[in-house]
Amino acid sequence: MKTTRLIAVAATTLAAALAFAGCAGTADASGTGRSSSPASSAAPSGDLTVYAAASLSGAFDRLAKDFHAEYPGVTVKPITYDGSSVLATQIIGGAPVDVFASADLKNMQKVTAAGLTEKPVDFATNTMEIATGPGNPLGITGLADLAKTKSGTVPQVVLCAPEVPCGHAAQTLLTDAKVTVNPVSEEQNVTAVLTKVESGDADAGLVYVTDVKAAGSKVSGVDIANADAAVNTYPISTLTGAGNPAAADAFVAFVTSAAGQKVLASFGFGKP
Numbered sequence: 001m002k003t004t005r006l007i008a009v010a011a012t013t014l015a016a017a018l019a020f021a022g023c024a025g026t027a028d029a030s031g032t033g034r035s036s037s038p039a040s041s042a043a044p045s046g047d048l049t050v051y052a053a054a055s056l057s058g059a060f061d062r063l064a065k066d067f068h069a070e071y072p073g074v075t076v077k078p079i080t081y082d083g084s085s086v087l088a089t090q091i092i093g094g095a096p097v098d099v100f101a102s103a104d105l106k107n108m109q110k111v112t113a114a115g116l117t118e119k120p121v122d123f124a125t126n127t128m129e130i131a132t133g134p135g136n137p138l139g140i141t142g143l144a145d146l147a148k149t150k151s152g153t154v155p156q157v158v159l160c161a162p163e164v165p166c167g168h169a170a171q172t173l174l175t176d177a178k179v180t181v182n183p184v185s186e187e188q189n190v191t192a193v194l195t196k197v198e199s200g201d202a203d204a205g206l207v208y209v210t211d212v213k214a215a216g217s218k219v220s221g222v223d224i225a226n227a228d229a230a231v232n233t234y235p236i237s238t239l240t241g242a243g244n245p246a247a248a249d250a251f252v253a254f255v256t257s258a259a260g261q262k263v264l265a266s267f268g269f270g271k272p
Helices: 002-024 054-070 084-092 105-113 165-176 190-199 209-218 245-256 258-266
Strands: 046-048 050-053 074-076 080-082 099-101 121-126 128-132 157-160 185-187 204-208 220-222 232-238
Touching: 046 245, 050 054, 050 084, 054 074, 054 080, 054 190, 054 209, 054 245, 054 258, 074 245, 080 084, 084 099, 084 105, 099 245, 105 165, 105 232, 121 245, 121 258, 128 165, 128 190, 128 209, 157 165, 157 190, 165 204, 165 232, 185 190, 190 204, 190 209, 204 209, 209 220, 232 245, 245 258
Parallel strands: 046 074, 050 080, 050 099, 157 185, 157 204
Antiparallel strands: 099 232, 121 232, 128 204, 128 220
């Protein structure tokens, strides 16, 4: 009887130890209790919704394609591009978004202040350039010529609205240069500014160097002497309410990786 009881006690102790070990195996190394099962470490999958500044359109379309090649289980839905202030307002208003990439820190901070971002990471920089019609018909050489050219012509100039990053940068540069411009229109994103110059609806516009590069022969670019006075820094973040946080984190990591930075550099973006 005594031997039988000892065997029973030993068996019970062993079972308890095994059960404890099994529970310990389900916690991650940080002790958060998240499962470390094969399923949790699998490659991300499902749909991914990204909101990004309009100036990122070409680069992010390419990044989305490369990301899908790396993670074929993730479908990047058509990216929503617009002015960063417009996108920030939509996100704060409840738009279902996984990743937000802003063209400036200010609009990302708005979303962060609302408790809607994880930890934003800076991933690129950009500066402004003057876009004119092909061949620069009015001979614009700098910001002063946007008020009146040397031949006495007053160009039709289009700018971004002051509340969006490209508009804020444009106003900073014009103020520093002591140049007053009366724009024929103020647009909600830089793509709209570029489109008006491309179509001939405006003689010139202030856009990013990346936009002039992407437009190719459709416009001519004129360097701005004090462009470094208004460098835009681009942050990106997974949103706290992301429907697919695993894919969102993977996309953010991809954009900030060496491969992602190479793509951004090819489109004219600078390092953060």
